[in-house]
Amino acid sequence: MTHVYHLLKEQFANTGLMFRMSAYDIKSLYQMHYLGALWQFLTPAVQIFVYWFVFGIGIRGGAPVGDIPFFVWLLCGLIPWFFIGPSLVQGSNSIYTKINLVSKMKFPVSILPAITIISKSANFYIMLAILTGIVYFNGINPGIFLLQLPYYLLCLYVFLFAFTILASTISIIIRDFQLFLQSMMRLLFFLTPILWEPSRMPEVYHQILKLNPFYYLIFGFRDTFLGQGWFYEDLTYTLYFWALTLLILFIGAVLHFKFRKKFIDFL
Amino acid sequence: MKTKVSFSNVTKVYNLYKRKSDKLLGIIFPGYKEKQFNAIYELSFDVREGETIGVVGINGSGKSTLSNLLAQVVPPTSGDININGEPSLIAISAGLNGHLSGIENIRLKCLMLGMENSEVERLIPQIIEFADIGDFMDQPVKNYSSGMKARLGFAISVHTNPDILIVDEALSVGDQTFYERCIKKINEFKQEGKTIFFISHSIGQIQSISDRVMWLHFGQLKEFGPAETVIKKYQGFIDWFNNLDTKAQKNYKAKELKAQSHERMNQNEKKRKPGKGDILAGLQAVVILLFTVFAAALLLMDQPVSALWETDDEETREETAEENGLENEGEADEEESPAVEIEEAGFITAEDAAIYESEDLASETEELEFGELVFVSEETDGIYYIEAEENEGYVESAHVTLESGINESAVSIEDLSVIFPDVFSASWQYHLAHMNLEEEDVRDTYEGLTDEGETDDQETYLEYGYDEAVFYFDDEELTRLVISNVNADEEDFESIREDQAVLADEGVIYYFETDDYGITVNMDDETVEISHSRLSELL
Known part of the structure; x- marks a missing residue:
């Protein structure tokens, strides 16, 4: 636990640096493209359209989920995923890509994954605002359920942070891990009920699917925006999610501190 | 004067793995080592504040490893390094990102050193001025010549206010004008009492800058003393070496390199014992792992926890139930609402x-x-x-x-006929007479067939759209007749269904029984189904 404590202390001691670096990242990201920051919204918009067309119109024949239009239902899952996916993959690669740079100076390496997550956040919040608009526009009023949004954002950030700390450490030691992670994320995108509805599945499979922590996050956001339930209604699942997150964070912190001094040797 | 940098018995070992998998094995089993190479071996020295140290040595003598150790880029394998201050390493293109432009590199490096934005903006003009690479400042660094990279790197490093400056060959690619400017800056630093390590192959440069010179030879400290004497000896060695014939040079190098990688093999056999911290961390990991597995098991076991919460409202009851085990909990439930x-x-x-x-x-x-x-x-x-x-x-x-x-209802089909659609009610007796016929007979006698087919339950049906009637057959036997478009909200029907309806489901379905038929009125679908099978008979 001391490792986790040190890790968190290092994050909080460097919040200023973290935010300045993230701001720099965002500014420089799309500088060499003609359409600039517009790409941050063009890419997801095209994807949303294609998924909606293929899964909503093509496979479901436009049928709503319960009384929620499929498009809104899809967006509630897809928008968090647009944040989760790239944050995880790039966050896991963050130390590797910057190690040459940071190793020549005294720099708290452990904040690199957090920097990636923060720089992806700006886009995410704009999309969440748009999502809220779309939800209201469709006559769905989540009302008081929106209050649990901070809780699910906390879940999201803690999980992303824990996972990227662990994965960024492993992917320096074993480069193959990065490739493995990328294909895993592509798989998990389909294994997490983002594009399809799990209710028709036999209960056993459903419960097994729930072991995937992204399920918790995606459905948390759905419950929040569609006003379908509170996070404390399924305490077992909440308990499981936090236990898993803590486990990942713990192993991540231990490995990170064990290997951080030697990172440069592994390259 | 304070000691700024102190090395004591510092050794840096590189493991030479042939394959990637060997590297992994080396991480998992610290004892697994194929071949080792000591880049630096048992190096000890002290450097005081304000000194400029020149470092000389032939290729592979460990100069770059030393500069990395000084900059704390790589950790030593064994020994202690004490550095009082912020070291800043300048090597050719060190820490520059090739895809970013010069100005972006300046900004990024300054940010990474933890500077505020205002400070960065203040420094940028000074750095641009010092680097003096003109319009290339806005070009990606990958397009720079090595001289430009060195200029930019040096400019950034000297402006970030380091205590200890490590210059690794960086000046050798710059031209004379830049070199002069750097020397001026370095002399400025010297006067401010900063420590400088100057690594170069140029004996002339070393001699003009250094107070003391360190001669590294195949990972070991051969000489460390006043510039004049060490450089003289080093020059002597170079001359001697150059006068050897090629074969002798080769032999000499091979011998030294072999010693470097062999003798240290045994040195590093120290077994690393797992410390108290490791055991504790392992224990904690196992506890959290078990907890996670437990939670996962709960999740898969039909959610008993949430079930507990929902069935027992009172906390006290729940506590007693937990104390007394599951059996009692069951009893408690029964007391509350007996089955x-x-x-x-x-x-x-x-x-x-x-x-x-x-x-x-x-x-x-x-x-x-x-x-x-x-x-x-x-x-x-x-x-x-x-x-x-x-x-x-x-x-x-x-x-x-x-x-x-179910009570025998007093309703007759005649009573219900009020809700039949007009086309049907006009001759309902005629239609009902068909109820006893077989499929073929219905087909023969009934006119106005609009559709026929088979349902999912393998019933065949004949639809008479003009009469709003559909007959269903099971194996040629007529089973039921469904009349659609009934006027279910007819006033007369209201009184019938309130008084006589046997079964109701939230006002959607009403069920009546006559002597011969079971009749279901579905308010939503606006249909009446007259069936031969009566529910009371089925039981």
């Missing part, structure tokens, strides 16, 4: 009734359709436990009607 034995047949009288696995109506397993036969064994708090043909479970009692609940 009543019913043991009677009945049938589903909702349009669709869901069967649930548990008493609190969680986890639906299947839906039963209207009219399906069930056996009700007991009732708890408005919930029936039923056994159906293929299923059993809990169902809301409102969805089931027991055999005893």
Whole structure:
């Protein structure tokens, strides 16, 4: 636990640096493209359209989920995923890509994954605002359920942070891990009920699917925006999610501190 | 004067793995080592504040490793390094990102050193001025010549206010004008009392800058002393070496390199014992892992925790239940709402009734359709436990009607005829006369067939659209007649259904029985179904 404590202390001691670096990242990201920051919204918009067309119109024949239009239902899952996916993959690669740079100076390496997550956040919040608009526009009023949004954002950030700390450490030691992670994320995108509805599945499979922590996050956001339930209604699942997150964070912190001094040797 | 940098018995070992997998094995089993190379071996020295140290040595003598150790880029394998201050390493293109432009690199490096934005903006003009690479400042660094990279790197490093400056060959690619400027800056630093390590192959440069010179030879400190004397000796060695013939040079190098990689092999056999911290961390990891597995198991085991929460409202009850174990909890439930034995047949009288696995109506397993036969064994708090043909479970009692609940109704088809659609009611007796015919006969006698076919349940049907009537047959036998577009909100019907209706499901379905027929009125679909099978007969 001391490792986790040190890790968190290092994050909080460097919040200023973290935010300045993230701001720099965002500014420089799309500088060499003609359409600039517009790409941050063009890419997801095209994807949303294609998924909606293929899964909503093509496979479901436009049928709503319960009384929620499929498009809104899809967006509630897809928008968090647009944040989760790239944050995880790039966050896991963050130390590797910057190690040459940071190793020549005294720099708290452990904040690199957090920097990636923060720089992806700006886009995410704009999309969440748009999502809220779309939800209201469709006559769905989540009302008081929106209050649990901070809780699910906390879940999201803690999980992303824990996972990227662990994965960024492993992917320096074993480069193959990065490739493995990328294909895993592509798989998990389909294994997490983002594009399809799990209710028709036999209960056993459903419960097994729930072991995937992204399920918790995606459905948390759905419950929040569609006003379908509170996070404390399924305490077992909440308990499981936090236990898993803590486990990942713990192993991540231990490995990170064990290997951080030697990172440069592994390259 | 204070000691700024102090090395004591510092050794840096590089493991030479042939394959990637060997590297991994080396991480997992610290004892697994194929071949080792000591870049620096047992190096000890002290450097005071304000000194400029020149470092000389032939290729592979460990100069760059030393600069990395000084900059704390790589950790030593053994020994102690004490550095009082912020070291800043300048090597050719060190820490520059090739894809970013010069100005972006300046900004990024400054930010990474933890500077505020205002400070960065203040420094940028000074750095640009010092680097003096003109319009290339806005070009990606990958397009720079090595001289430009060195200029930019040096400019950034000297402006970030380092205590200890490590210049690794960086000046050798710059031209004379830049070199002069750097020397001026370095002399400025010297006067400010900063420590400088100057690594170069140029004996002239070393001599003009250094106070003391360190001669590294195949990883070991050969000489460390006043610039003049060491450089003289080093020059002597170079001359001697150059005068050897090629074969002798080769032999000499091979001998030294072999010693470098061999003698240290045994040095590093120290076994690393797992410390107290490691064991503690392992223990904690196992505890959290077990907890996670436990939570996952709960998740897969039909959510007993949430079930507990929902069935027992009072906390005290829950506590006692937990204390006394599961048996008592069951009893507590019974006291609260005892199960009543019913043991009677009945049938589903909702349009669709869901069967649930548990008493609190969680986890639906299947839906039963209207009219399906069930056996009700007991009732708890408005919930029936039923056994159906293929299923059993809990169902809301409102969805089931027991055999005893059916009373012979006094309604006749004539009473109901008020709701029939006009085209049908005009001759309903004629239509009903067909109810006893077989499929062929209906086909022969009835005119105006608009459609026919087979349903999912393998019933055949004949549709007479003009009369709003559809006849269904099972194996040629007429089973039921469905009349659509009925006027279910007819006033006369209201009184009938209030008084005489036997079964109702939230006002959607009404069921009547006459001597011959079972009649179901579906208000939503606006249909009347007249069937030969009567529910009371089925039981």
